[in-house]
Amino acid sequence: MQPLTKLKRILPAIGLLLLLSPITKAQDSTTTVAEPLQTVQTPNSPNPGSESFLFTGEGSSMFIASKDGNTFVPLTLMLMPLARINDRLFLESGLKMEMQDDGSFAFGLEALNLHYRINSWLTVHAGKFAAPWGNVLDMFGEGFVSRFPIGPIGLSDDGMAPTDLVGFGAQGGFQAGTAKMLYDVYLANGPQLIVNEDGLSDNMTGHMSYESLSDNNKNKAIGGKIGILPFSNSALQIDAFGQYTGQTGDVGSKYQDVSSSSYGADFNFYKTFNITMIRLMGQYEETKTGNATYTVTDATGATSDYTFNNKGNSWYLAGTIRPTGSSNDFVHDLELGARYAQYDPPKNALWGGDPSKQVTLDLTYWFTWSSQVNFGYNIQTDAGTKLNNEFIIRTLYKF
Amino acid sequence: MKNILKPKTLTILISIVFITTVAVLSSCKTPALIAAKPGAQLWAENCTRCHNTPPPSIYSDAQWDAVGEHMRYKANLTDQEVTKVVAFLKSAN
Numbered sequence: 001m002q003p004l005t006k007l008k009r010i011l012p013a014i015g016l017l018l019l020l021s022p023i024t025k026a027q028d029s030t031t032t033v034a035e036p037l038q039t040v041q042t043p044n045s046p047n048p049g050s051e052s053f054l055f056t057g058e059g060s061s062m063f064i065a066s067k068d069g070n071t072f073v074p075l076t077l078m079l080m081p082l083a084r085i086n087d088r089l090f091l092e093s094g095l096k097m098e099m100q101d102d103g104s105f106a107f108g109l110e111a112l113n114l115h116y117r118i119n120s121w122l123t124v125h126a127g128k129f130a131a132p133w134g135n136v137l138d139m140f141g142e143g144f145v146s147r148f149p150i151g152p153i154g155l156s157d158d159g160m161a162p163t164d165l166v167g168f169g170a171q172g173g174f175q176a177g178t179a180k181m182l183y184d185v186y187l188a189n190g191p192q193l194i195v196n197e198d199g200l201s202d203n204m205t206g207h208m209s210y211e212s213l214s215d216n217n218k219n220k221a222i223g224g225k226i227g228i229l230p231f232s233n234s235a236l237q238i239d240a241f242g243q244y245t246g247q248t249g250d251v252g253s254k255y256q257d258v259s260s261s262s263y264g265a266d267f268n269f270y271k272t273f274n275i276t277m278i279r280l281m282g283q284y285e286e287t288k289t290g291n292a293t294y295t296v297t298d299a300t301g302a303t304s305d306y307t308f309n310n311k312g313n314s315w316y317l318a319g320t321i322r323p324t325g326s327s328n329d330f331v332h333d334l335e336l337g338a339r340y341a342q343y344d345p346p347k348n349a350l351w352g353g354d355p356s357k358q359v360t361l362d363l364t365y366w367f368t369w370s371s372q373v374n375f376g377y378n379i380q381t382d383a384g385t386k387l388n389n390e391f392i393i394r395t396l397y398k399f
Numbered sequence: 400m401k402n403i404l405k406p407k408t409l410t411i412l413i414s415i416v417f418i419t420t421v422a423v424l425s426s427c428k429t430p431a432l433i434a435a436k437p438g439a440q441l442w443a444e445n446c447t448r449c450h451n452t453p454p455p456s457i458y459s460d461a462q463w464d465a466v467g468e469h470m471r472y473k474a475n476l477t478d479q480e481v482t483k484v485v486a487f488l489k490s491a492n
Contacts (some may be wrong), residue, residue: 023470052461052462052464052465052468053461053462054458054463054465054466054469056463082462082465082466082468082469083465084465084468090465090468090469090472092469092470111432112433115468115472117471120425120477120478120479121421121422121425121477121478122421123471123472125472139448139449139474140410140449144450145449145450148469171472171475172421172425172475173471173474173475173476173477174421174424174425174477174478175425175429175433175479176424176425176427176478177427177430178430178432178433180477181424182475182476183421183475184416185414185419222410227475232432232433232445233444234448235444235448268448268449270447270448277447322420328423366451369450369451369452369453369454369457370450370453
């Protein structure tokens with residue numbers, strides 16, 4: 001489709017957005033507390049502006065002990081400069097630094113996302129951002145809120161669903177009666193189909209790469225999330241999310257039209273009973289990739305066709321308990337957690353097999369509201385093979 | 400009929416219906432019980448959705464502005480929630 005034709009098709013939607021913006025004026029007027037912005041105006045600046053800046057982030061280190069050996073995992077540092085440029089513009093960014101075995105650091109741009117607030121319920125944004133794809137990456141994406149020293153299997157970079165996106169989107173949250181609703185929709189470069197004809201070992205053919213910053217064809221991924229917080233105290237949140245990409249293969253290749261669709265749901269619930277706060281959370285996601293016949297070359301140099309039902313899923317359930325009302329300062333700062341996670345890749349994929357399962361137990365001690373030490377115990381089977389149990393200590397400091 | 404069911408046409412139609420629904424729902428009058436909630440209560444309820452409640456003293460007024468805006472996008476807080484929570488944190492720091 002020609003770009004002009006595309007533009008014509010989205011124009012009605014854009015027009016409708018602009019027309020509907022004033023509808024929220026009534027709701028805005030109910031705001032009872034308004035804080036004046038600190039504004040700075042220079043003679044050469046026609047538009048008054050202000051800037052509120054926060055340099056935040058977190059650093060963590062980890063120790064893992066198992067029958068395979070004991071090791072300190074090198075330091076990870078996440079820097080997150082946040083800038084509220086004025087009352088409509090906001091820039092969030094994230095730079096991850098991971099120490100390597102030789103002492104050098106590997107850098108990764110986690111986020112660089114500029115937001116523009118159109119009205120009280122609509123914000124548009126563009127840049128690189130984490131997929132609003134389940135609470136593992138979204139709500140509990142930062143280390144200091146994750147509550148476990150390691151993530152659940154199959155629900156981040158090791159899984160089959162979107163992680164990083166480059167594109168633009170629209171999001172917002174609003175009151176709908178006593179409930180609250182939220183949405184986050186986007187258009188992004190989308191995943192790229194991995195095709196590797198050389199060898200069978202470590203061959204990820206048929207898997208998607210979600211980390212490429214540029215696109216390999218003209219097609220884009222469309223996706224988003226809608227959520228509801230049905231109780232007026234925001235104690236329960238339920239989200240549903242999905243993404244569709246019509247083309248994931250390199251342009252001009254026979255795999256160009258291989259599609260990818262992913263969808264899932266998550267929930268998060270907390271409640272304080274007497275002196276104890278209980279939290280329950282979970283997520284399910286599933287990805288289906290279009291049928292394709294790939295060619296692979298084995299160790300002898302012989303080539304053969306390879307196809308499989310390219311569908312997989314991941315899920316987890318977790319719970320934590322914390323005696324927030326205890327009068328004992330030490331007990332008050334403890335949190336106990338347990339989590340079960342499972343990843344079912346396509347059984348007949350070169351990178352697939354039997355389900356991987358993981359049970360993680362955790363005891364967290366909170367030094368401050370955000371800094372913590374975690375004592376974890378991880379029991380895991382990887383594609384049916386039992387791994388050695390691990391004892392994990394993680395320290396994390398948020399600044 | 401076939402034309403209407405083309406994926407791109409369908410996407411645009413769904414988008415229009417979705418945006419209209421959001422606009423209508425968000426324009427509904429907020430119940431008095433919700434509108435009367437003070438910033439301190441909203442701070443406790445919304446921060447705890449994901450993490451422990453941060454003490455007001457850890458950031459300056461300008462920094463709370465940045466945090467409030469970040470939470471608008473990270474936690475999809477409503478406009479009223481951001482305004483009230485940030486005002487409370489500034490008044491208590």
